[in-house]
Amino acid sequence: MSSRNTQNLVSKSYKQGKDTKKCYKKELHKLLYKKPMSRRMVATELGFTDQTYIVTQYIFDWIKEGKAYVIGVIKCSRSGRFVQAITTNPDLFPQSNQLKMF
Known part of the structure; x- marks a missing residue:
């Protein structure tokens, strides 16, 4: 029997666990702030070519909270389909006229 421990307890990557998710969340917010894009x-842009599930939950939560908004429809450069254009830039949010109605 071998008594050597072959598993390294020290993390080899500085991007691990929750830190990675926070980093992607900030980068996602910055990308959507610069220009409206599809999911x-x-x-x-984040480097996940076929893994849109990583960003969709964050975007859904931001739309629900009012931090992101669907401003229209654009043609996706990846799929070629017409998809929702999402932004986190408050200057591009449509102005609500609900208070001006009465």
Whole structure:
């Protein structure tokens, strides 16, 4: 029997666990702030070519909280389909006229 421990307890990567998710979350917010993009285009910019599930939950939560908004429809550069254009830039959010109605 071998008594040597072959597993390294020290992390080899500085991007591990929750730190990675926070980093991607900040980068996702910055990308959507610069220009409106689709979910798939943002996932490609982050380096996840076929893994849009990484960004969709964050975007869904931000839309629900009012931090992101769907401002229209654009043609996706990856799929070629017409998809929702999402932004986190408050200057591009449509102005609500609900208070001006009465």
